[in-house]
Amino acid sequence: GENVEQHPSTLSVQEGDSAVIKCTYSDSASNYFPWYKQELGKRPQLIIDIRSNVGEKKDQRIAVTLNKTAKHFSLHITETQPEDSAVYFCAASSNYQLIWGAGTKLIIKP
Amino acid sequence: DVKVTQSSRYLVKRTGEKVFLECVQDMDHENMFWYRQDPGLGLRLIYFSYDVKMKEKGDIPEGYSVSREKKERFSLILESASTNQTSMYLCASSLGGQTNSPLHFGNGTRLTVT
Numbered sequence: 001g002e003n004v005e006q007h008p009s010t011l012s013v014q015e016g017d018s019a020v021i022k023c024t025y026s027d028s029a030s031n032y033f034p035w036y037k038q039e040l041g042k043r044p045q046l047i048i049d050i051r052s053n054v055g056e057k058k059d060q061r062i063a064v065t066l067n068k069t070a071k072h073f074s075l076h077i078t079e080t081q082p083e084d085s086a087v088y089f090c091a092a093s094s095n096y097q098l099i100w101g102a103g104t105k106l107i108i109k110p
Numbered sequence: 111d112v113k114v115t116q117s118s119r120y121l122v123k124r125t126g127e128k129v130f131l132e133c134v135q136d137m138d139h140e141n142m143f144w145y146r147q148d149p150g151l152g153l154r155l156i157y158f159s160y161d162v163k164m165k166e167k168g169d170i171p172e173g174y175s176v177s178r179e180k181k182e183r184f185s186l187i188l189e190s191a192s193t194n195q196t197s198m199y200l201c202a203s204s205l206g207g208q209t210n211s212p213l214h215f216g217n218g219t220r221l222t223v224t
Contacts, residue, residue: 009150032210043114043200043215044153051210089152093210100152 002027002094006101014109019080021104023090024072032093033066033073038103039086047088048075080108113137116201116216123223129188131219133201140206142184143213144168144176147198156199159184160206191223 003026013019023033034049050057050064050073057064061080066073073092077084085108090101117132135142144156145168155168157176165176173195177185184203188195199219205211 006152034210034212036213043217044213045215046212049210049212096210097155098213100154102150102152 002030002092002097002099004090004092004099004101006090006104008104009102010105010107012107012109013080015080015082017080019077019084019106021075021088021090021106022072023074023092023101024070025092025099026071027092027094028068028071030092030094033064034091034093034098035062035064035075036089036091037086038089044089077106080106082108082110084108114201114203114214114216116199116219118219119217121219121221123188123191123221125192125223127188127191127223129191129221129223131186131188131199131201131221133184133186133216134182135184135203135214136182137203137214138181139203139214140181141204141211142178143202143204144174144184144186145200145202146170147200147218153200156186188221191221193223195221196223197221 006023031052036044037047038044061078063076087103089103091098114135143158145153159165159178175187201216202213204213
């Protein structure tokens, strides 16, 4: 079955710098890759997603890239701000079932 | 805006008790899910349902059961609570059909079994 690995588990960046979180997946049939953000004490919320027929998608300061050949996808956050501090989860969908990464705790240093 | 409501934010139960976690969504979503969230393990799927009275096992169904008698309500049942079921439980819903639609989560229930 599908397996999703997410790195790093913790990422600390200076405010204003960029942050990159990477995920790899094992099932080449996976075709949908969402990213969720979970702020402390709150529910996970979808921030961006990408489908397998697209290589990159941007939404303001966040972007996701997908490399189907290498079976990895990444979340990029530019000009990080304090409100970006959260745990970020990637997921991959195979047969409409989401398999989740373990999460990355992003810390924004002032 | 989709609202997914979990009946309790915090719950403390004793070993061996039968525990009910309730989840209600107000957007007529077909799909509903129960996850547990533990540090370093991400979100693990316990059970899901694509329709009323329908249920499917997820990755970690042992020790749990579910009930979906009405479209808007999906209940998670711990038949005999154990300490290793201490966790954060998240309910989610999404649009129906064979689609990859966004999950809408509830605020979670933090269950402690003593």
